[in-house]
Amino acid sequence: MAADHSTTHFERFGLAKSFDVDLDLLDERYRASQRAMHPDRFANATDQERRISMQQATLINEGYQILKDPLKRGRYLLQLAGRSFDDEHHTNSDINFLMEQMELREALDEVRNVADAFAELGVIIERIADDIARLASGLQQQFSAGDADSLDLAADSLTKMQFYRKLQEEAMELELELEDELAG
Amino acid sequence: MALLQISEPGQSSAPHQHRLAAGIDLGTTNSLIASVRSGVAETLPDLEGRHLLPSVVRYQADGPVVVGHDALAAATEDPLNTIASVKRLMGRGVEDVKGIGEYLPYEFVPGSSGMPLLHTAAGDVSPVEVSAEILRVLKRRAEETLGGELSGVVVTVPAYFDDAQRQATKDAGRLAGLNVLRLLNEPTAAAVAYGLDKGSEGVIAIYDLGGGTFDVSILRLNKGVFEVMATAGDTALGGDDMDRLVADWIMQQAGMKADAGHVDMRRLMQVARAAKEDLSSHSASTIELALEGGTTWKGQLSREQFNLLIAPLLERTLGPCRRALRDAGIRAASVKSVVMVGGATRVPLVRQRVAEFFAAEPMIDIDPDKVVAVGAAIQADILAGNKPDNEMLLLDVIPLSLGIETMGGLTEKIIQRNSTIPVARAQEFTTFKDGQTAMSLHVVQGERELVEDCRSLARFELRDIPPMVAGAARIKVTFQVDADGLLNVTAEEQTQGVSSSIEVKPSYGLNDSEIETMLRDSMTSAAADRDARRLREEQVEADRVLEALHSALAADGDELLDEAERNAIDEAAKRLEEQRGGDDYRAIKRAIEAVEKASSTYVERRMNNNIRKVMAGHKLDEFKPS
Numbered sequence: 001m002a003a004d005h006s007t008t009h010f011e012r013f014g015l016a017k018s019f020d021v022d023l024d025l026l027d028e029r030y031r032a033s034q035r036a037m038h039p040d041r042f043a044n045a046t047d048q049e050r051r052i053s054m055q056q057a058t059l060i061n062e063g064y065q066i067l068k069d070p071l072k073r074g075r076y077l078l079q080l081a082g083r084s085f086d087d088e089h090h091t092n093s094d095i096n097f098l099m100e101q102m103e104l105r106e107a108l109d110e111v112r113n114v115a116d117a118f119a120e121l122g123v124i125i126e127r128i129a130d131d132i133a134r135l136a137s138g139l140q141q142q143f144s145a146g147d148a149d150s151l152d153l154a155a156d157s158l159t160k161m162q163f164y165r166k167l168q169e170e171a172m173e174l175e176l177e178l179e180d181e182l183a184g
Numbered sequence: 185m186a187l188l189q190i191s192e193p194g195q196s197s198a199p200h201q202h203r204l205a206a207g208i209d210l211g212t213t214n215s216l217i218a219s220v221r222s223g224v225a226e227t228l229p230d231l232e233g234r235h236l237l238p239s240v241v242r243y244q245a246d247g248p249v250v251v252g253h254d255a256l257a258a259a260t261e262d263p264l265n266t267i268a269s270v271k272r273l274m275g276r277g278v279e280d281v282k283g284i285g286e287y288l289p290y291e292f293v294p295g296s297s298g299m300p301l302l303h304t305a306a307g308d309v310s311p312v313e314v315s316a317e318i319l320r321v322l323k324r325r326a327e328e329t330l331g332g333e334l335s336g337v338v339v340t341v342p343a344y345f346d347d348a349q350r351q352a353t354k355d356a357g358r359l360a361g362l363n364v365l366r367l368l369n370e371p372t373a374a375a376v377a378y379g380l381d382k383g384s385e386g387v388i389a390i391y392d393l394g395g396g397t398f399d400v401s402i403l404r405l406n407k408g409v410f411e412v413m414a415t416a417g418d419t420a421l422g423g424d425d426m427d428r429l430v431a432d433w434i435m436q437q438a439g440m441k442a443d444a445g446h447v448d449m450r451r452l453m454q455v456a457r458a459a460k461e462d463l464s465s466h467s468a469s470t471i472e473l474a475l476e477g478g479t480t481w482k483g484q485l486s487r488e489q490f491n492l493l494i495a496p497l498l499e500r501t502l503g504p505c506r507r508a509l510r511d512a513g514i515r516a517a518s519v520k521s522v523v524m525v526g527g528a529t530r531v532p533l534v535r536q537r538v539a540e541f542f543a544a545e546p547m548i549d550i551d552p553d554k555v556v557a558v559g560a561a562i563q564a565d566i567l568a569g570n571k572p573d574n575e576m577l578l579l580d581v582i583p584l585s586l587g588i589e590t591m592g593g594l595t596e597k598i599i600q601r602n603s604t605i606p607v608a609r610a611q612e613f614t615t616f617k618d619g620q621t622a623m624s625l626h627v628v629q630g631e632r633e634l635v636e637d638c639r640s641l642a643r644f645e646l647r648d649i650p651p652m653v654a655g656a657a658r659i660k661v662t663f664q665v666d667a668d669g670l671l672n673v674t675a676e677e678q679t680q681g682v683s684s685s686i687e688v689k690p691s692y693g694l695n696d697s698e699i700e701t702m703l704r705d706s707m708t709s710a711a712a713d714r715d716a717r718r719l720r721e722e723q724v725e726a727d728r729v730l731e732a733l734h735s736a737l738a739a740d741g742d743e744l745l746d747e748a749e750r751n752a753i754d755e756a757a758k759r760l761e762e763q764r765g766g767d768d769y770r771a772i773k774r775a776i777e778a779v780e781k782a783s784s785t786y787v788e789r790r791m792n793n794n795i796r797k798v799m800a801g802h803k804l805d806e807f808k809p810s
Contacts, residue, residue, distance in 0.1 A: 012795070031409045035577055036794065039606065039667040043336070043365045043567035044203075046729045048780045052791055054666055058606045065603070176510050180503050 008080060009063030019077060019143035021067055030064045070136045071165060074158045077143055081151055097160055104128065104167055111174060121175055128168045135161045203335040205365070205568035206326045207373070207560025210315060210339055210353065212271040212395035212422065213527070215239045216554060217322040218561035219330060220570070225377070225561040227554050228329045236553060237325075241317045242266040243304035251321045260454070263289045263446040265304045269424065270318075272396045273300065273311040274356075275348030277640075289446045312356045319360035336365040338564040340556050342397040343369040344417030344583045346629045347641050347671050354668065365567040367668040370394070371401040372410060372578055373559030374525040377550055380405055387413070387518050389508075391538050391546070392525035393501065396422040399583075400505045402512040402519070408575035414511035414602045415583045416504035421497070423460075423528030429493045430456035430485065434471060438481035448476050463490050464530045491533045498537050505541060511602050522546045527553050579604050582665050589626035589635045598663050601631065608664040612678070615659075619651040625661065627671065644673055650680050715769065722772040726764045729776055733757055733783060736790065744789050756782040 010017045013029040035041070037060060042053040066072045078084075107124050114120040135157045142154040206219045206228075214236040218227040227235045234253065242255035243265045250258070259266045267290065273281055278300045281292055291303040301308040319339075326334055339362075341353050350367055357364040371390035380388065390401045399417025403410055431452050434440070440448070455473045462469035468486045475481065509516055522538055524546045529535060535546050550558065566574050581602045587595035588611075598609050613623065623646050630638030649657055658678040665671050733753070741750060760775040 007792075027406075031406065031577075033795065034409070034579060035575070038577055038579070040366065040567060040577060044569045044728075046725065046732055046780075048729075048784070048787060049732065052787060054606050054664075056791065056795070057667070058608045058664070061604045061607055172510060176506055179506050183499055183502060183506075 012063045019140050033060045071161050074139050125171050128164050132164050203568040204330050204332050205564035206337050207557050207564045208337055208339045209557035212269050215318050216557035217326050218557040220561050220565040225558045227557050240268045241314050243306035245305040249317050251317050260450045263450050267314050270311050270314040275352040312352050315356035316359035336363040336568050338366045338368050338560040340368050340370045340373050340560050342399050343371050343401050343415040344399040344419050346639050350669050370556045373556045374523050376562050377555045377559035386520040388521050389519045390523045393528040394422050394526040395424050398501050400508050402508050409577045411579045412581045414508045416508040426460050426494050427456045437483050463487050516542050524548050584629045587628050593635045595635050606666050610660050610662045613659045614655050615657045618654050621649045622647045646675050719769040722769040726772050752782045
């Protein structure tokens, strides 16, 4: 009830509303805010204060998670621009993108059959990271332009980024499996 | 203390009295209590100078409950009524304990709420009650040593404890009459004990191999803030398993049968444990086992042989280490140092393997048995408000994902593991039948896809949904995990703004009324005493509220409130002051609620103001990393 939901997460950390976030600055402000609001600071306070402190600390954590991650940050910016981000509505028609997706997925499925699985997996993981970084720099331009067409492009980039994230997850999970198997 | 006042250093309002606080390590094998005295955190010994209290409780038919060394001494002669390793049973269900029960000789009887009870000569007792007995002894020890009543304690739990296990621990504290300020993860406590907040920066790992649980945490340190990046572990893996491996080896060598009696099994476990401890400082250990019927087996176990026995167990701990590193998004090489916690980390092979894995020298300066309690005491001292200028802050995570059951027995994750707490997530649900006024939610914890592979935490019954056509109701359910890592669920129907009532059925725990009953039963005192206790509790809260309000009003009441608002608050405060002097705890409670209601907008304004000040108080370049 007392938590202020009308404050944007950018305002919460005193940052400009932008896709371009200074992550070191965000880290600093996150820590400063939690130092002030975390429930540990109110362990002996009244029930009401403890409740509000928990709500505030929860919002600070939520904001931090959103702003530090390009995918979540991008979606949040779209939401602030009045666009709903719905995975289903952005089915992709970019042939190059779809081809690369298939290629990467096949490569991932084949990793176990390759002589040096770890090296191969390393190459794939790096490639995915490069793709994500490329999308992020595109997003920066799209959001700073800010017009309707650019926001459409941003929504498209975010959908793609989501795909790459999922692949990245799988690749990392596979790496962990291989390590565990290697350990016996 | 002011209402959400962020006082500038050196400007803290009133000089406030030192509050007695303590940290408690409620361990599987041993428990400890520690406190900060004259600036030094140290564990408190009993009258005979012993710091460790064996986590063993003996129940007798006609006699008092015995806790600690004396109970441990009776374990061999009275195994069925002497409860050890009860931590393994906390928050567990009847089915779970069957898996563990193989080595626990107790007789289990199913209790209400799916929680198993232990059958003893003094009646059936729950694991929560057994733990509360241990906590009571520690509480008494601290209050006698420190010369006063404890205002609050921090109780530690394995980082990997799930919600049910945490809740059970907190319930035990409540049952023992303790004000539990915080449940603190053991590895985080260890990092605090090493004073790593002072000057240290970078990533550290904490490897905690206790008696019955294993966990590993990856922490990032930055200017006094401990940020847990990831935690992983296994709640059914610990130093006791080493004893078992040694015991199995002895049984094999001695030709003992698996169905040996309770007494033989107890002796065997004791001998096995002694051999393990002996091998930490010797290259071989001589074992002598006296069996029922007068025969004695003699043999020798070398450290090489012991290492071979436990090697697979150590490898099992490295899986969670890899998982934690991966979740934290870092490589082992980035880990600067490894803090060792738990008695089992005295085993040389453990230190060696961990050092190899992280390529870092393990930190072993503080007694691994005491390090957790010491860290908890430091945190308790800060939480009690004795160090208002202290910059230390612990940001912990939820160790296991929270999910709800969906169609077909699948889980849908609501809150991901390793999210920093407190954390909340709201989810909307709708009805699937016309006029439906109730629905049920099943909350589970774990990483697996199928509900049956996760831990069932609770079933929630949502009632009082306004009857509407199917799909029209929008019920917003908020899952809130607090700073103790405990889940709380609230629900509200969105279209009509009605709060649905929620009935919680913990899968393996106690509900509030059961706790109340136990509290009542545990107190031999009469109803009058109980009312006196409640009156005192409400008076303390009233003082707290009034003090906070007055100093807040003095600071910015004129600035933030108009006359009407101010009058309403003053009026409510005046009524509370009047009630405070009376002896009706219910009336005081109502008056407190009235003050909270009258001042809620004010508190909200101060809150927003303060947040703004935190941000505005720093110029941009001040934040730039140096």
